Amino acid sequence: MKKRDRVLSALKGEEIDRIPCSSLAGCNGICPAGVQDEVNIFWPEAHKDADKMAKLAVASQRKTGIENVRVPFDFLIEPEVMGAEIKWGRKDLEPSVLEHPFEDEPESLEIPDDFLERGRVPVILDALEKIKDEVDDEVAISSLVLGPFSVLGYLVGTDNLMRMTIRQPDLIDELISPVTDILIEYGNAQYEAGTDVVEVGDPVAAPDLISPEMFDDIAKPPLQKISDGLSGLSLLHICGETQPIIKYMGECGYDGISIEKKVNIAQAKSEVKEGVKILGNVSSSYTLVKGTPEDVKEEVKSAIEQGVDLLEPGCGISPLAPLENVKAMVEATKEHGRK
Numbered sequence: 001m002k003k004r005d006r007v008l009s010a011l012k013g014e015e016i017d018r019i020p021c022s023s024l025a026g027c028n029g030i031c032p033a034g035v036q037d038e039v040n041i042f043w044p045e046a047h048k049d050a051d052k053m054a055k056l057a058v059a060s061q062r063k064t065g066i067e068n069v070r071v072p073f074d075f076l077i078e079p080e081v082m083g084a085e086i087k088w089g090r091k092d093l094e095p096s097v098l099e100h101p102f103e104d105e106p107e108s109l110e111i112p113d114d115f116l117e118r119g120r121v122p123v124i125l126d127a128l129e130k131i132k133d134e135v136d137d138e139v140a141i142s143s144l145v146l147g148p149f150s151v152l153g154y155l156v157g158t159d160n161l162m163r164m165t166i167r168q169p170d171l172i173d174e175l176i177s178p179v180t181d182i183l184i185e186y187g188n189a190q191y192e193a194g195t196d197v198v199e200v201g202d203p204v205a206a207p208d209l210i211s212p213e214m215f216d217d218i219a220k221p222p223l224q225k226i227s228d229g230l231s232g233l234s235l236l237h238i239c240g241e242t243q244p245i246i247k248y249m250g251e252c253g254y255d256g257i258s259i260e261k262k263v264n265i266a267q268a269k270s271e272v273k274e275g276v277k278i279l280g281n282v283s284s285s286y287t288l289v290k291g292t293p294e295d296v297k298e299e300v301k302s303a304i305e306q307g308v309d310l311l312e313p314g315c316g317i318s319p320l321a322p323l324e325n326v327k328a329m330v331e332a333t334k335e336h337g338r339k
């Protein structure tokens with residue numbers, strides 16, 4: 001099977017020859033620093049230049065054997081468009097937000113009318129077109145929309161947002177609604193540009209920040225609205241120990257749920273609605289970065305035995321992951337994932 005067919009069929013529940021090894025979801029892109037050295041294209045320049053981004057993303061797929069190409073490499077596109085100042089990091093360090101532009105006056109938050117023309121949005125869409133031209137229908141392409149709760153968190157500050165969930169839940173509803181609409185528009189523009197799968201990653205909606213009840217009340221409705229509004233395959237990713245909210249995540253309407261190492265695959269499968277695929281859960285921050293290729297292979301084997309539908313890192317691939325570990329993940333999936 002072609003890599004793209006295998007990945008998309010696995011997500012749709014169609015027949016496949018083996019489980020794919022992809023990295024469609026998670027907070028990290030697919031771009032070990034080792035690949036940057038090999039092709040001489042580096043972060044942070046590649047975060048801002050469509051040509052460099054596309055070349056680096058395609059090279060990362062080819063040099064690791066992962067069965068999809070993915071952009072962007074960071075998840076701060078939307079907060080940046082809406083005014084967040086970015087610290088750009090290094091080849092082995094992701095960008096981060098320097099300050100939250102609406103910390104003092106959340107009420108003044110407005111979505112720019114020309115969102116799709118602003119900041120790096122055109123860069124990402126342009127990179128997706130270049131990638132599609134390059135890989136055609138051989139390899140799956142995935143891309144990312146930051147979840148609405150997280151966009152709001154980066155704009156008003158996470159602590160502030162946590163306080164608002166208790167003191168001003170109505171204000172959150174009011175602010176999150178236009179954010180949700182623009183995220184749907186951005187996600188659909190990504191399909192038009194060539195992506196196959198849009199991941200909605202909402203790390204600020206994780207159970208170590210908000211309670212499962214609050215997730216159900218406040219974070220779930222806009223996530224459902226996004227999955228309803230997206231015109232193609234979509235995934236939901238939330239970091240960390242998401243076992244307490246897996247059931248709710250499964251109710252959000254996505255084709256698949258991406259989970260980290262701390263979540264039990266078999267239990268997650270039993271808690272989501274029939275047909276929702278589980279993606280994961282090799283440890284992105286520990287095993288893939290600090291483990292040996294043998295450790296990685298063990299985790300792959302165990303995830304497949306537990307019934308994972310698509311073998312993936314739990315939260316994408318850190319730039320610090322040695323190439324040999326990423327390759328070991330692909331090899332072990334080929335070895336153990338036969339249907």
Ligand SMILES: [Zn+2]
Nearest residue numbers: 026027239315
């Ligand atoms: Zn994550």
